Amino acid sequence: MATQNKPISQVATDRFDLRGRVVVITGGGKGIGKIYAREFAHAGAKVVAADVDGEGAQAVALDIVADGYEAIGLRCDISSAANVEAMARAALEKFGTIDVLVNNASLMSVLPRRDWMEIPVEEWDRVMEVNLRGMFLCCRAVAPTMKANRRGKIVNISSSRVWEGTPLRLHYTTSKAGVVGLTRALARELGEYGINVNAITPGATLSETQVASSSGNYLATRVDGRSFQRAQMPEDLVGAVMFLSTQASDFITGQTINVDGGKAMH
Numbered sequence: 001m002a003t004q005n006k007p008i009s010q011v012a013t014d015r016f017d018l019r020g021r022v023v024v025i026t027g028g029g030k031g032i033g034k035i036y037a038r039e040f041a042h043a044g045a046k047v048v049a050a051d052v053d054g055e056g057a058q059a060v061a062l063d064i065v066a067d068g069y070e071a072i073g074l075r076c077d078i079s080s081a082a083n084v085e086a087m088a089r090a091a092l093e094k095f096g097t098i099d100v101l102v103n104n105a106s107l108m109s110v111l112p113r114r115d116w117m118e119i120p121v122e123e124w125d126r127v128m129e130v131n132l133r134g135m136f137l138c139c140r141a142v143a144p145t146m147k148a149n150r151r152g153k154i155v156n157i158s159s160s161r162v163w164e165g166t167p168l169r170l171h172y173t174t175s176k177a178g179v180v181g182l183t184r185a186l187a188r189e190l191g192e193y194g195i196n197v198n199a200i201t202p203g204a205t206l207s208e209t210q211v212a213s214s215s216g217n218y219l220a221t222r223v224d225g226r227s228f229q230r231a232q233m234p235e236d237l238v239g240a241v242m243f244l245s246t247q248a249s250d251f252i253t254g255q256t257i258n259v260d261g262g263k264a265m266h
């Protein structure tokens, strides 16, 4: 066994090692994605922060580089196949490969909470374009590199709304249920190449965009039913996403981990 001659402590840390891994994080320009970008970089990964907010993505990358780590920030609308292909090419040009894709970008904080009958058809369609087509396009863009490497990690961000059936953003909740289906089926399609596809379902999280909006108070009060009676912060999600990005999760695929402080138990 490869581990036989190594000290016990190193055997453990190797499994969780992200040093040198190239990690693409969509929606990495603000909110929770910005925290993923920073934390992955600080763990030694080379980060590609891609966001429709290109200035935000570049600012995140500049901060990471100023701290002495590696990152680039790119503008990318994930609902556009051309944008997504260009983003993958830029990642390959800069860092030579893609090891991890964190599919974090979505339309969420910008969506009003309203009765389902009030949702305009155009808004429904745009949510599906970004949250589902965008995720499909990002997976498709990184797959050739991961297949050639015969390894890769895809981590899809869904929502605990799927378990709870949370109302008032019916299009958003529906799209996040689609993420679970995509995760399961794509895991079977990519298993033969050694590529893992998993998801997490965050509970209501106080990300910076949520704090800045009227949702801040609403979210801070959504601790009812949680085993841990406190607000959920972006940092609470990082460990699960990192676990699904490392060797430690190599035999886990098609799964969805709920990270909500112990509210929905499934």
Ligand SMILES: NC(=O)c1ccc[n+]([C@@H]2O[C@H](COP(=O)([O-])OP(=O)(O)OC[C@H]3O[C@@H](n4cnc5c(N)ncnc54)[C@H](O)[C@@H]3O)[C@@H](O)[C@H]2O)c1
Pocket (backbone or CB within 6 Å): 026, 027, 028, 029, 030, 031, 032, 033, 050, 051, 052, 053, 076, 077, 078, 079, 103, 104, 105, 106, 107, 108, 109, 110, 130, 134, 157, 158, 159, 160, 201, 202, 203, 204, 205, 206, 207, 209, 210
């Ligand atoms: N905050 C929560 O309570 C919560 C709960 C469950 C799941 N989530 C999920 O976690 C992820 C991050 O949440 P957040 O709170 O940071 O959300 P957010 O709305 O603050 O951030 C979403 C990010 O995606 C980017 N984005 C939007 N459309 C895009 C597009 N077409 N192409 C590329 N980037 C685009 C935005 O610019 C932004 O940086 C999302 O997938 C969200 O659905 C959040």
